[in-house]
Amino acid sequence: MKNKEVLLPNNETIHYFEQGDSKDTLLLIHGNTSSAIFFEPLFEKLPNGLRVIAPDLRGFGNSTYNNNIETLTDFSDDLKMFLDVLGINHVHIVGWSLGGNIAMEFSSNYPNMVNSLVLLSSGSPKGYPVFVKNEKGQPDFPNIYKSKSEMALDPVQVLPLLNIYKEKNAQMLAYIYDVTIYTGKKPNKDKNLLWMQEAIKQRNLVDVDWALANFNITNQNSLYSMGNNKISKLKAKTLIIWGNKDLTVPKIMFDETVSLFPEAEVIIYENCGHSIVVDDPERLAIDILHFI
Numbered sequence: 001m002k003n004k005e006v007l008l009p010n011n012e013t014i015h016y017f018e019q020g021d022s023k024d025t026l027l028l029i030h031g032n033t034s035s036a037i038f039f040e041p042l043f044e045k046l047p048n049g050l051r052v053i054a055p056d057l058r059g060f061g062n063s064t065y066n067n068n069i070e071t072l073t074d075f076s077d078d079l080k081m082f083l084d085v086l087g088i089n090h091v092h093i094v095g096w097s098l099g100g101n102i103a104m105e106f107s108s109n110y111p112n113m114v115n116s117l118v119l120l121s122s123g124s125p126k127g128y129p130v131f132v133k134n135e136k137g138q139p140d141f142p143n144i145y146k147s148k149s150e151m152a153l154d155p156v157q158v159l160p161l162l163n164i165y166k167e168k169n170a171q172m173l174a175y176i177y178d179v180t181i182y183t184g185k186k187p188n189k190d191k192n193l194l195w196m197q198e199a200i201k202q203r204n205l206v207d208v209d210w211a212l213a214n215f216n217i218t219n220q221n222s223l224y225s226m227g228n229n230k231i232s233k234l235k236a237k238t239l240i241i242w243g244n245k246d247l248t249v250p251k252i253m254f255d256e257t258v259s260l261f262p263e264a265e266v267i268i269y270e271n272c273g274h275s276i277v278v279d280d281p282e283r284l285a286i287d288i289l290h291f292i
Helices: 036-045 072-086 098-109 159-167 170-180 189-199 205-213 251-260 281-291
Strands: 002-007 013-019 025-029 051-055 091-096 114-120 131-133 139-144 237-243 265-269
Touching: 002 072, 013 036, 013 072, 025 036, 025 072, 025 098, 036 051, 036 189, 036 281, 051 072, 072 098, 072 205, 091 098, 098 114, 098 205, 114 281, 159 170, 159 205, 170 189, 237 251, 237 281, 265 281
Parallel strands: 025 051, 025 091, 091 114, 114 237, 237 265
Antiparallel strands: 002 013, 013 051, 131 139
16 A cells, blocks of 8 residues: 555645556545545455555545535545546446445446446445434434534534544544444454544545435435436446444445345345444455456
């Protein structure tokens, strides 16, 4: 993994990791509350010769956040500029969690650039809703937030993370990951703390949460938005991977994604949580390579 960075035409500097120099390129798109460094276990299991690129998205890790994002299209456009600067015309994409939604957006906007699409523990094509919380701190379904400023005050999913970022409390973020993300295997504590120190650099949490809640590429309505049917523009063969111990992307959301990609290949990892990259990186690398 080599550390690199490029300046985009929109004046954002994108930091990224890269290894290998093959003709084919595998683009890894990380999730929310993380950064590209979280793909380190997968890098270690992929062939050294395969060209693998993992950028820190705008506002995450060591990339800049000069301009606020409004929708996931902003991330998609960043990736297009990023690939253009690197002279890459075609990619295989693995999108983890939020990265899966961004991968869907990119694949619908630039379908001829995507050879294959892997949705890893991804949010739904109808987004990832954040519900208003009741007095017990539980989701008050189906009540949703009416504005980004209201969502910023969510006492469970948003405000605690904002405080962690403000205090740069990597230890507390590690605890949250341990309870909610690492429900399969646990990573090496020292290495994980380094990942958490990168994750707390995030500067766009509320913007991302709002954009993700309003994301909808289907022809159906969600609680937050009407679908734009961009899903009809996707051409790439698709693989959906999910762990049966995932608390972040529940089975109902996984099932929804599968139903909206009826031709996709589907793999369920037993005894794995939201971070399959930690739970079983060796099998994950094999499955990705076999698919692409």
